[in-house]
Amino acid sequence: MANQSILRITRELSEIQRASDLSLAVACRDIDVRHVRALIVGPPDTPYEFGFFEFTAKFTREYPTKPPAVNAITTNSGRTRFNPNIYAGGKVCLSILGTWRGERSEEWSSAQGLESILLSIQSLMSSNPYENEPGFEESKTDYDKKNQAAYVAKIRHETLRISVAERLEDYLGISRGTGVTVYDAEEDFQANAADAPFEPFKDLCKRRFLWYYESYMRSVEIEAKKHKDGARFEKMPFEGTGNNMEGEFNYTSLKKRLETIYEKLHEEAHSWAAEGLISVQKETSIASNLQRQFEQIVESYRRNDAVTIDLELVDKNPFVWQLVLFGRMMTNLDGGVFRIKIYLSPKFPDVLPRVKFETPLFHHRVSPDGILCYNPSRKDDMRTHIAAIIEAIEEESPAYDPRTLVNYEASKLFWGTPEDKKIYNRRLRRSVQDSAE
Template identity: 45%
Template sequence: MSNAVTLRLTKELSEFSKNPDDQLFLHYDDSNIMNIKAMITGPPDTPYCLGQFEFSLQFPKDYPTSPPKVLALTTNNTRTRFNPNIYAGGKVCLSILGTWRGNPGEQWSSAHGISSILLSIQSLLSDQPYRNEPGHDLETDSTKLESYNQKIRHETIRISICDRLESFLGINQNAPLITYGSTSSTESGTSSSPSSSPNTTSGSTTLVTPVGTPNSSGTPSSTSATFLCEPVYASSVSPSDEFCDLSKRLFLTYYDIYQNTVQTELALIKDGTGFYKAPFEYGGNKMDGNFNYTSLSKRLEIIKRAIDQETVDWIAQSKEWISSSSRMSSNLRRQLEQIQEYNRENSNVGIQIELCDDNPFVWTFTLFGKPMSNYDGGMFNVQMVFHNSFPDIQPRVKFCTPMYHVHVTTDGVPFYTVDKPDDVRHHIESIYRLVLEDEPLTNPSTHVNIAASKLYFGTKEQRREYNRNARRCASRSIEYFE
């Protein structure tokens, strides 16, 4: 690898990190930046809505004279073609990559780079991907367009979300039964062995819900449920995947949206209905299958419970991390002291922070609403749970006090970005800005509370209703401290 190529890629990666995108993510090894992995979440309001799609980028020795080789990795083990331009075998057809002839002026040039490649791929994940196929770009038959969208919508959740997260979590879909919400063994009497990976659950097929944790309907869970599960088709990911932790955190923020998509489609499409076959699908380069949204809904719920259980497991494991005097235990205590000192010197910071049971891996802090804002007078308690591998594994954050906000799920999980992921103060300040600032971001990929976002970005009367709901939320928050 020449110095020129190294300098070029290093510069691009630096610029990418300085301008983070809510839907584009990179992972690479500093010792070999010629091979990069990327994850793109599907744009909202498309059949790919918030799906998690991975790609590999292999850069040639004469880059940027020649483009990198790009391969799609989310293909259901080369069985599923997610787009007319993204083949089941992983080929990505784009003129700037030299994999499609394109029109004059659309070919690769040294002006292109990592960002333009990812944005070009993301543009393929459109609201009408059927029209990406040459010769069908002017298709006006709405039945064909929507029928093609429907199966992509289903497979986005099945393959890029359910299969993917189940692989990360070690959920065995081949087992005849999966039981959760109970401390007893599964009815089948089997369980998998514990996993040593810090990114996985304890490996048991019995997933226990923390006491008082609300389920997807908002009510506390006290009973177990048993589901028959269909076999899962193994994907190309594993618990050691570079995006494992990121995928779990994104799942927690997008869970309600995935379930909303499932329930909406379930009302329209009967389970067992076969997929529509487009005229340009052939041989192994297609998307075959049947709809089964009932199964997907259950699988999503099991995944949600498993990730929530992971957080509970971290708290239990933290006792060992503390007793072993781990470096991270000392690091977190030191960061807490620095933050508390910073807050004392800056009296305008409306945050109170403490450890739960003197545990450096479990922080609780109270956010005070900004005067003259929707949250004026509000007090919101937030829990932040750390893993011993922080910052490689980012903290799990949740509002313990109900929070009504476009960027906070109904379950209390905030969508936020942080420029210094290893600095806890930056995490807390990013979360505080959600309460401090009344105006949510316009990017729809950050709108994780469906009902709240519809009101806020709706009519003037709907906006007023949103403001009323936020003020009521602030008023009621005091009750949780009495």
């Protein structure tokens, strides 16, 4: 029974990790598969948008007959209740978990699993989370409507402050609110590897922060016009002592903190060049591995007539690649010449590359600052990274997925009216033409 339980958990973790869902991530220590960490990226068009919400799931030997015990970690040290059903103390109220009363059809069954639990939690993160409070259906008064708007407003602020800014500041060793780096987080991690905290989503959150930076800043700009610095959060009728969301708005501070994080992440990526050269001098296995992968990829594309690229190592450093992509004929990229810088960490593939377009390109997958949103099929194979980079900008009829859209203006036009789409194509073509000059 115990072995069957472990096999079931292992299989579920593997399936979630292999899936293409950009909203969910799971991890566990190799020695303890029953204690799982999970990350839910807040759904677009909600006050939780692109926030990083972490949970623990503890499985007993009776799994899957009984559900795991699930607790929220992203709670501001037990001070913030992010949802009527996600308490400040970490409790997650769901009928599927047996922590909330529900219809028999909503109760746990062994046919369900961790993914269905995470999707159920994600469904709580709606555009109007106030509706999760029992009795919401009877809320008809203007007072109730005012509460709903006030609740959404403070969740949006605290999502940015706690789940995004504070999380990234901790990862980067930035003293909260000052922008001063108080220690080198990566060096500290290496020096104390045996005692290091389990932070499986550190690199994922860093990469996603770069993707969603424009979205965060746009939200700050919009909300700052509605809420003055220092204005207190309104208390909801269902919030009680020790299980509420208290605080005040301060978008001026949040903006500065997000800007600092963005700068630090770029500094971190650029620092990999010097670290990489040291790794080369020490003849480490990762330096040799990346050199070999580079040579194999160059040879592979030399024989590929369908795609034309130039690939070089900057200063013969296998940790900094310069990719030049030539737009294919009969596509919107036809005639374009795009220079793309790829920074690799000595901790690759645990830390994934940072990819930046040095050539400006008006594209829904390329941020105004040149950050490319792409997702490789294999994290440890640079060949799949190169292929994913090319596919991300060449795909002409992608499925709509707001989690991959990192240029608000371009995205709005691409998925707008037929006239909007024409404007998008004209602006894309103009940037392509400019790239060749």
